[in-house]
Amino acid sequence: MSIYLPIAELSVNIFxxxxxxxxxGFLSGMFxxxxxxxxxxxxIFYNIPPAVAVATGANQVVxxxxxxxLAHFRRGTLDIKLGLVLLxxxxxxxxxxxxxxxxxxxxxxxxxxxxxxxxxxxxxxGGLMLWESVNSIRRAANNKPVSLRKPGQHNWVHRLxxxxxxxxxxxxxxxxxxxxxxxxxxxxxxVMxxxxxxIMVPAMIYLLRIPxxxxxxxxxxxxxxxxxFTTVVQAATNxxxxxxxxxxLMSAGVIGAQYGVRVGQKMRGEQLxxxxxxxVLGVGIxxxxxxxxxxxxxxxxxxxxxxx
Amino acid sequence: MRTAVLTLVAFMSAGIPAAAQLADPxxxxxxxxxxxxxxxxxxxxxxxxxxxxxxxxxVFGAIDGADELLLATFAYDIVVALEGPRLSSTVxxxxxxxxxxxxRHSIRFEPIPASYSxxxxxPLADIANLMExxxxxxxxxNIRLVPTGGVGDGSRxxxxxxxxxxxxxxxxxxxxxxxxxQFISKALFRATVRLPANIPVGQHKVRAVLYKNNQFVMxxxxxxxxxxxxxxxxxYNLAHLYPLAYGIIAVLLATVTGWLGSVIFRRD
Numbered sequence: 001m002s003i004y005l006p007i008a009e010l011s012v013n014i015f016x017x018x019x020x021x022x023x024x025g026f027l028s029g030m031f032x033x034x035x036x037x038x039x040x041x042x043x044i045f046y047n048i049p050p051a052v053a054v055a056t057g058a059n060q061v062v063x064x065x066x067x068x069x070l071a072h073f074r075r076g077t078l079d080i081k082l083g084l085v086l087l088x089x090x091x092x093x094x095x096x097x098x099x100x101x102x103x104x105x106x107x108x109x110x111x112x113x114x115x116x117x118x119x120x121x122x123x124x125x126g127g128l129m130l131w132e133s134v135n136s137i138r139r140a141a142n143n144k145p146v147s148l149r150k151p152g153q154h155n156w157v158h159r160l161x162x163x164x165x166x167x168x169x170x171x172x173x174x175x176x177x178x179x180x181x182x183x184x185x186x187x188x189x190x191v192m193x194x195x196x197x198x199i200m201v202p203a204m205i206y207l208l209r210i211p212x213x214x215x216x217x218x219x220x221x222x223x224x225x226x227x228x229f230t231t232v233v234q235a236a237t238n239x240x241x242x243x244x245x246x247x248x249l250m251s252a253g254v255i256g257a258q259y260g261v262r263v264g265q266k267m268r269g270e271q272l273x274x275x276x277x278x279x280v281l282g283v284g285i286x287x288x289x290x291x292x293x294x295x296x297x298x299x300x301x302x303x304x305x306x307x308x
Numbered sequence: 309m310r311t312a313v314l315t316l317v318a319f320m321s322a323g324i325p326a327a328a329q330l331a332d333p334x335x336x337x338x339x340x341x342x343x344x345x346x347x348x349x350x351x352x353x354x355x356x357x358x359x360x361x362x363x364x365x366x367v368f369g370a371i372d373g374a375d376e377l378l379l380a381t382f383a384y385d386i387v388v389a390l391e392g393p394r395l396s397s398t399v400x401x402x403x404x405x406x407x408x409x410x411x412r413h414s415i416r417f418e419p420i421p422a423s424y425s426x427x428x429x430x431p432l433a434d435i436a437n438l439m440e441x442x443x444x445x446x447x448x449x450n451i452r453l454v455p456t457g458g459v460g461d462g463s464r465x466x467x468x469x470x471x472x473x474x475x476x477x478x479x480x481x482x483x484x485x486x487x488x489x490q491f492i493s494k495a496l497f498r499a500t501v502r503l504p505a506n507i508p509v510g511q512h513k514v515r516a517v518l519y520k521n522n523q524f525v526m527x528x529x530x531x532x533x534x535x536x537x538x539x540x541x542x543x544y545n546l547a548h549l550y551p552l553a554y555g556i557i558a559v560l561l562a563t564v565t566g567w568l569g570s571v572i573f574r575r576d
Contacts, residue, residue, distance in 0.1 A: 001359070002359060002360075002361050002505075003358055003359065004356060004357070004358050004359070004360050004536075004540055006536060006539075006540040006541075006543040006544045006547070007543070007544065007547055009506065009508070009509075010505070010506050011360060011361050011505045011506070059558050059559070059562055060562070062559055062562035062563060062566065063562040063563070063565040063566035063569070064566060065566070066562070066563050066565075066566025066567055066570070067566040067567070067569045067570040068570075070566075070567065070570040071570055108398070108400050108411045108414055109410070109411060111411075112408075112410045112411065116408075224563075228559040228562070228563075231555055231558050231559050231562070232552065232555035232556055232558075232559060233555070234555070235547065235551050235552070235554050235555030235558060236551040236552050236555055237551075239547055239548055239551060241547070241554070241555060241558050243543060243547075243554070243557070243558050243561065244543065246558060246561070246562065247561060247565075250561075250562055250565040250566075251565060254565055254566065254568070254569030254573075255569070255573075257569065258569070258573040291408045291409060292407055292408060292409070293409075294404075294409065295402060295409055297471075297474075297475065297478075298401055298402040298403070298409070299399055299400065299401050299402075299468070299471035299472075299474075299475060300399070300400050300402070300411070300475070301397055301398070301399050301400075301471075301472055301475045301476070302397065302398045302400070303395045303396070303397040303398075303422055303508075
């Protein structure tokens, strides 16, 4: 059964889209990620114009992060003050990102830059995560304690000025690296259509030494607002948010996520991280091949709005 | 009758400065011949609904004042083409740079029909000579592709033109049925033109061209609107006329979906 997407201006198979949403929802529930880094490449593989895929991906991430953040808010594992500081950088970053996005589209290099960013980020983050989780699994096998955060140990980040106290996180930290991190993630949100959790979470844990229990809730909190802002600005400047596509992805995704969460709860943390790392690497490698292999058609045409 | 035609012509010429689109003459006649062609379609509006997956439209027509003998010897040929709205197109060519395939060269072409679906009584090469067909933009290979701005070397231009036609055909936007026009009785004919699923919305036109012994006789053009309907139309208009409100609605929809998800399947 096909359904016409009013903004992408093409007909797609409704079951393929629902299946994509459910599969990505399952994985995002299992690994506790937003899923934007999976949905956007999948949509591009399915011939949705990249401009629409990125903007609609951001919209879909709003739904999955609202779900996640609410759960963390109930459990009290969300530092709103820290989230707001991240957000202030994030909104500025997203605004800059939209400008970059529109400029790349005019130059005809948008698709290339989106793919390159995915390859670089997914490749490096996936590689690091895999290395870390394999080490953890090995340590666990030797019955040594598994710890991500070494308390009391400080790095250069903790010597920066403009410090602020974050009660929930039990931290006294400079706002500079927090705002910069938010800014960088904001750019990625508008250019790549991701929430950026897969970069923000490791950065918060390893770089800012924020306690692991508040990291995911807080990152989801700021992702809600940055992706929401990006969706509105993309809709207003590039007219590229397809609400029909987003609604299909979201509804299937929310349901898929519930089953993913159940499976995820039965797995050990380091196994989950290793699984996520393999997934991230896999998507990165697939996109990398797309850049390196000779395409079937070296020409492309853009007529009117999005081209094909 | 004559007064009516004259009034129409006067109206059209008066309309030229206001809207160039209207300047397209709907009838072109070669005075050497007395035959006339007329066509009709059952609808002047094609609606794209949510389950639209392409459509066939049938165009009926007749040759007025056709010579019986010439009809019997297949001396008349008809080309029916459905042309989409004109859009300027940019063709880009990927090249390998440092191991990565990226867009390097681009050529922008003056507005060409976004879609072009053609039906004819015989393959075009048998209907008229290339010069004649090209002068009227008839046939996929004869649509004029005029580059705008800098082009670089000329040899590349041919490649870019071929690529544009090839990609348009591969995506179904340009297509042809060399035997799609059939005579159903002596001077009555029926043509089927295919609308692809990705047909652009806007003002299309149905062109019917009559040839007699490889010579142009007459062209008749009638308009056909392709519109989105119902919800699709509403969403498209909302997104383009009130983009800010549309964006906010998209976010609210996502928020409610996410909230519902967390309430219905409470995780903790």
